Amino acid sequence: MEHLITSLVQAGLNQKEAKVYIALLQLGKNSAYAISLKSGLKKPTTYVILDDLMKKGLVLKIPRAKKQQFIAKPPEEFFAAAEERLRTAKQALPELQSITRDRESATKVLLFEGMNGMREALFYRMDELKNSKDIGFWARGEGLSGDYLDLATEWNTKREKNNISLNGITPDTPFIRKWITDNSLKHGMHLVPLEDYSSQVSLDITDKFVRIADAHSMQAIIIENEKVAGMFKQIFNIVMEKYKNPSTISPQ
Incomplete structure (x- = not known):
């Protein structure tokens, strides 16, 4: 019996309506009193439900x-009507999908602050980025707190687990060389002279968003828009053309 009630609920009735309808199918033509006894509902409630089912x-x-x-109408009429309602409703599907696409294409800008915010920013949508590339311009890193460096190491471990390749430009400093070696990065980091690039703010680009992180101030901004990400990728490629043969550190 429960599976029949579930089927009727999935087709648009509520629990009490389903019970009364099934009771009436079982009884055939009958009174509200008999339907009440069969369905297990109180008589006043049964009258209300019968009125709803008539409507x-x-x-x-x-x-x-x-x-x-x-008397109940045959169940095939009920399901035929339910199918017709669904067919009519599905005519609105293209317009509803268009609304969703418009929302998804809108630029989303997110601000993160503090250590917890930096964690949220670093791991933002990371599981959706599996088997992709993360490219960008990385900060020089001196003077960062031990807690943040631990967080960065944790991020790098998760990045490797998700098979996210890393490629970027970073200032050539002893600190950066040591950090890259200690973390055994799979892909080389392109080291450029400090006189050319000495930023303390990182900017990295994924397929889905751009992330700007200032680990000294514990602030990060994410711009979620694929077209914006595409623009920054082009800028990155232009810069990489200038540094075709930079110093590179790769894991031993």
Whole structure:
């Protein structure tokens, strides 16, 4: 019985309506009192539900009967009507999908602050970036707190686990060389002279967003827009053309 109630609920009835409809199918033409006993609902409730089912076209009241009686319409009519409602509703699907696409294409800008915010920014949508590339311009790193360096190491471990390749330009400093070697990066980091690039702010580019992180101030901004990410990728490629043969550190 429960599976029948579940099927009717999935087709648009509520629990009580399903119970009354099934009871009436079992009884055939009958009174509200008999339907109440069969369905396990109180008689006043049964009258209310019968009225609702009549409005939905699933139950008919027998005319000119000495005692008020009701009869259920065949279940095939109910399911045919449900299918027709679904078919009609699906006509709105293209327009609804268009609304979703418009929302998804809108630029989303997110601000993160503090250590917890930096964690959220670093690991933002990371599981969706599996088997992709993360490119960018990395900060020089001196003077960062031990807690943040631990967080960066944790991020790098998760990046490797998700098979996210890393490629970027970073200032050539002893600190950066040691950090890259200690973390055994899979892909080389392109080291450029400090006189050319000495930023303390990182900017990295994924397929889905651009992330700007200032680990000294514990602030990060994410710009989530694929077209914006594409623009920054082009800028990155232009810069890489200038440094075709930079110093590179690769894991031993």
